[in-house]
Amino acid sequence: MTRLFHVSDVHFGREDREAIDWFGRKVKEEQPDAVIMTGDLTMRARASEFAAASKWLESLGRPVTVEVGNHDLPYFNLWARFVTPYKRYKALEHMIEKPLDVKGIAVVPLKTTARFQLRLNWAKGYVSTRSLQESLALVEAVPQGDLIFIAAHHPLIEAGTRATSHTRHGPEALAALATAGAHAVLTGHVHDPFDIAHEVGGRTVRLIGAGTLSERVRDKPPSFNEIRVEGSSFETVARFKGEGSVAL
Structure with missing residues (x-):
């Protein structure tokens, strides 16, 4: 069996320290085949937050791929947002949007953040x-x-969670990816876990969302997903800090 740990929305700067340490212990004890981090490593894209995030990810000692979340782009410094939005990611360059090939599983990145959008809320998703x-x-x-x-960071379509993504061009992207052969889309952003089978273009695609390891919880406590793969089938188990596991 291949096991992937899917984690998201750690928000260094507002991280839940106990949850961060708990996740690190689980990685060391259980040695998953890879860690998929679907964005919002930081709270305000500050250099100190990226430094803490980089140190944490390196300490896991497993293959890691990291997606960029909306909180990982400079928010108050518009010059940095438009001209050098990824400058503070330098220590993580070898992990950013890195395709992974793990025992018959291909993990393919999809960018859903944008430096600018023609709407007021730039935190929502956008697929160019x-x-x-x-x-x-x-x-x-x-x-x-x-x-x-x-x-990806943002769910491509809404998943019935309290928080929303409103990803522009998300449904079209989902249809194209399904037609191309994608089996699942792993995301974060909404801070609550889910695993939904969605029919699109005559195929079933699983929409899998991870919770958060930050203080910014919504309906569920801090958690991460464990994805267990056997051959061509897979299941998602949400693992909650201090409250056990739930198959999604």
Whole structure:
């Protein structure tokens, strides 16, 4: 069995220290095959927050891929947001949007953040044509028979959680990825876990969301997902700090 730990929305600067340490212990004890981090490593994209996030991710000692979340782009410094939005990510460059190939599973990144949008709330999701085409090219290169998991920050469509993503071009991206062969889309942003089977284009795609390891909890306590893969089938188990596990 292959095991992936899917974690999101750690929000260094507002992290739950006990939850962070708990997750680190579980990684060391159980040695998952990879860790998929679907964005919002930081709270305000400050250098000190990225430094803490980098130290934490490096300490896990497992293959890691990291998506960029809306909180990881400078918010108050517009010059940095538009001109050098990823400058403070430098220590994490080797993890950012890194495709992973883990025992017959391809993890393909999809960028859903934008420096600017023609709406007031730039925290919501946005899939550009370029980002989608880059992801589709990676999907096309996956060996036949492998599972394909897309890793993004924002849910491409709403999942019935209290928080929303309102991802522009998300439904179209989901349809294109499903047609190309994606089996699941792993996301964060809404701070509550879910695993929903969604029919699109005659195929079933699983929409899997991770909770948060921050103080900014919504309906559920701090958690991460464990994705257990056996051959071509897989299941998601939400693991809650201090409250056990629940199959989604």
